[in-house]
Amino acid sequence: MRSCQTTRREFLRREAAGGLGLLSLTASCATTEPPSPQEAAIEAMETSKLLIQATAVRRPVQEPLPGVFASLGLETVYYIRCGERAVLIDTGFLHNADAHLSNFESAGLSLGCVDAILTTHYHVDHNGGLAHVRQRLGCPVVAHKNAVAAIESGDRVVTAAEMPFLQGWSFPCAACGVDEVVEAGDDVTVGSIAFKVCHLPGHTPACTGYLWEGNLITGDVVFPGGTLGWYDVHWGSNYLDTVDTMKRIEELAPRQLLPSHLLPFAYEASITQNATAAAKDMMNGNKGGPVCFTTRAPLRETGAATRAIQIDPRH
Ligand SMILES: [Zn+2]
Ligand SMILES: [Zn+2]
Numbered sequence: 001m002r003s004c005q006t007t008r009r010e011f012l013r014r015e016a017a018g019g020l021g022l023l024s025l026t027a028s029c030a031t032t033e034p035p036s037p038q039e040a041a042i043e044a045m046e047t048s049k050l051l052i053q054a055t056a057v058r059r060p061v062q063e064p065l066p067g068v069f070a071s072l073g074l075e076t077v078y079y080i081r082c083g084e085r086a087v088l089i090d091t092g093f094l095h096n097a098d099a100h101l102s103n104f105e106s107a108g109l110s111l112g113c114v115d116a117i118l119t120t121h122y123h124v125d126h127n128g129g130l131a132h133v134r135q136r137l138g139c140p141v142v143a144h145k146n147a148v149a150a151i152e153s154g155d156r157v158v159t160a161a162e163m164p165f166l167q168g169w170s171f172p173c174a175a176c177g178v179d180e181v182v183e184a185g186d187d188v189t190v191g192s193i194a195f196k197v198c199h200l201p202g203h204t205p206a207c208t209g210y211l212w213e214g215n216l217i218t219g220d221v222v223f224p225g226g227t228l229g230w231y232d233v234h235w236g237s238n239y240l241d242t243v244d245t246m247k248r249i250e251e252l253a254p255r256q257l258l259p260s261h262l263l264p265f266a267y268e269a270s271i272t273q274n275a276t277a278a279a280k281d282m283m284n285g286n287k288g289g290p291v292c293f294t295t296r297a298p299l300r301e302t303g304a305a306t307r308a309i310q311i312d313p314r315h
Contacts, residue, residue, distance in 0.1 A: 040167075043167060043168075044167055044168045045168075046168075047167050047168025048168040048170065050168070051168050051169060052095055054074065055073050055074035055075070055093060055095075055096065055125070056073055056096065056099070057071060057072070057073040057092070057096045057099035057100055057103055058072055058073065059103055059106065060103065060106060060107060061079070061103050061104060061106070061107045061109075062263065063107075064263050064264045065215065065256060065258075065264055067080060067081035068080050068081075068215070068258070068264070069081075069104060069107060069109060070263055070264070071092075071099075071100040071103040071104060072262075072263070073092060073093070073096045073099070073100070074093075074125060074261065075090070075092045075093065075096070075125045075126055075260055075261060076090075076259065076260050076261055076262060076263070077089065077090050077091060077092045077096075077100040077126075078090070078217070078258060079104045079109050079114070080193070081109075081113075081191075082115075082190045082191030082192050082193040083191040083192030083193070084113065084191055084192075085113050085114075085115050085190055085191030085192075085313055086109070086110070086113040086114045086115065086190070086191070087114065087115065087116050087117070087118055087190045087193075087195075087311075088114055088116075088117045088118070088133070089117075089118050089119075089120065089210070089217055089258070089260075090117070090118075090119055090120055090126040090127055090130075090219075090260060091117060091126070091127055091128075091129040091130050091132070091133040092125070092126065092127075092128070092129050093124065093125055093128045093129060093171055094128040094129040094132055094171065094172045094173070094174070095128075095129075095171070095172075096129065097128075097129025097132050097133050098129075098132075098136075100129075101133070101136070111137060112314070112315055114137055114139055114314075115139055115140075115190050115191070115311045115312070115313055115314055116139055116140050116141075116142050116180070116188070116190055116311045117130065117133060117134060117137075117139060117140070117141050117142065118142045118188065118195065118208075118210055118217070119141060119142060119143045119144075119147060119151070119208065120207065120208055120209075120217060120218075120219025120220070120260050121144075121147060121203065121204045121206050121207045121208065121219050121220060122143075122147045122150035122151050122158065122159050122204065122206055123159055123160045123204070123220065123235070124159045124160050124161040124171045124173045125160070125171075125260075126219070126220075126260050127151065127159075127173075127176070128159075128161065128171050128172055128173045128174075130151065130174075130176040131154075131174040131175065131176035131177075132174070134176055134177070137314075138314060139314055140179030140180055140311065141176060141177065141178050141179050141180070142178075142179070142180040142182055142188055142309075142311075143178045143180075143181065143182070143206075143208070144181075144182055144183060144197070144199065144206045144207075144208040145181050145182070145183050146199075146201070146204075146205045146206035147178070147204075147206035147208070148178050148181055150206065151175070151176050151178055152175055152176065152177060152178060153175055154173050154174055154175035154176070156173060157234050158234065158235055158236070159173045160232070160234075160235060161173035180309055180311070182197045182208070182309065183197065183199065184197055184198060184199035185197065186307050186308070186309055187307075187308045187309065188210070188309045188311060189308065189309065189310050189311065190311045191313075193212050193213075194212065194308075195210040195211065195212050196210070196211040196212065197209075197210060198210070198211055198216070198248065198252065199248075200218065200219070200221045200245045200248065200249070201238065201241040201242075201244075201245060202221060202228075202231075202237065202238060202239065202241040202242030202243075202244075202245045202279070203219070203220045203221055203228070203229045203230070203231065203235070203237055203242070204220075204235045204236055204237060205236040205238070205241065206236075207219050207220065207221050207245075209221070209249075211252060211254065214254055214255035214256065215254065215255065215256045215258060215264075216249065216252060216254035216256070216257055216258065216267070217258045217260075218249075218257045218258060218259050218260075219259065219260045220259070220260055220261070221242075221245060221249075221259075222246070222249070222257065222259070222271060222272070222275045223259055223261065223262065224259075224262065224265045224271075225270075225271065225274060226270065226271040226272065226273065226274025226275040226276075226277075226278065227274075227275070227278075228242065228275055228278050228279065228282075229261075231282070239279040239280070239282050239283045240279075240283070242275065242276075242279040243276055243279050243280065246272040246273075246275050246276040246279070247272075247276075249267075249272050250269065250272050253267075254267045255267060257271070
């Protein structure tokens with residue numbers, strides 16, 4: 001039996017018991033001997049079950065900002081009140097999607113008010129449940145133009161549905177239609193809120209922010225303290241884009257950042273400074289991490305407003 005598997009299982013058990021931190025499941029571990037195919041299959045099955053438990057949705061929802069409700073599993077799904085109407089930010093894993101929705105309903109939030117799903121990027125932990133929720137609620141999916149191919153194909157590598165280096169990490173990620181394709185500078189109006197679309201590439205070329213009243217939804221772009229999310233060439237991650245994106249966030253000068261893991265946190269300059277330094281360190285190989293040189297995000301935004309998109313109420 002490989003020693004690292006035992007470690008991973010124990011780690012996941014702790015996670016399943018209520019911790020957060022699967023994000024840190026990156027430690028490499030020495031292998032002593034390869035498992036037999038049978039051992040590997042059992043291990044993968046057990047790990048999958050533990051992964052599902054570890055990522056399960058917790059109750060109740062929280063309201064970290066007025067009118068902003070957060071349902072947390074490994075991922076965070078937001079329900080944002082827009083006057084009488086509402087939007088969802090992402091849908092979470094498929095196995096969590098219904099639990100997120102019932103979490104919101106338990107807090108007295110009406111799913112009938114949800115007029116759109118705004119997506120931050122195409123990763124499985126945020127949008128594996130997208131097709132299901134789009135069908136269940138019958139509301140349009142809004143995505144950045146760089147996200148359309150991955151969302152509409154459900155590509156298992158690009159969406160991180162399959163990560164072969166993480167045994168057992170294999171989640172459904174059904175292809176889903178995109179109803180409104182947006183790009184930087186667009187305004188998406190739902191109810192009383194006009195969300196400004198921001199392009200924040202780096203983690204993926206499709207990472208999309210939505211800004212309103214000093215609140216910036218940042219997805220997996222940056223976390224408390226300026227920590228960066230995972231980077232992988234298969235997703236089109238690019239640290240050069242991250243450096244530009246951090247400049248963009250500085251210019252936007254938001255008050256709050258709303259990440260797609262954990263809870264919103266106050267923006268301060270050290271966050272983007274630390275993230276920029278981390279990206280440059282990775283590019284220079286100073287941290288010994290994977291150095292990713294992929295093509296840069298194809299869309300270089302001008303910052304000019306392009307279109308005003310009005311989402312109509314569903315009922
Ligand atoms: Zn991601
Ligand atoms: Zn994520």
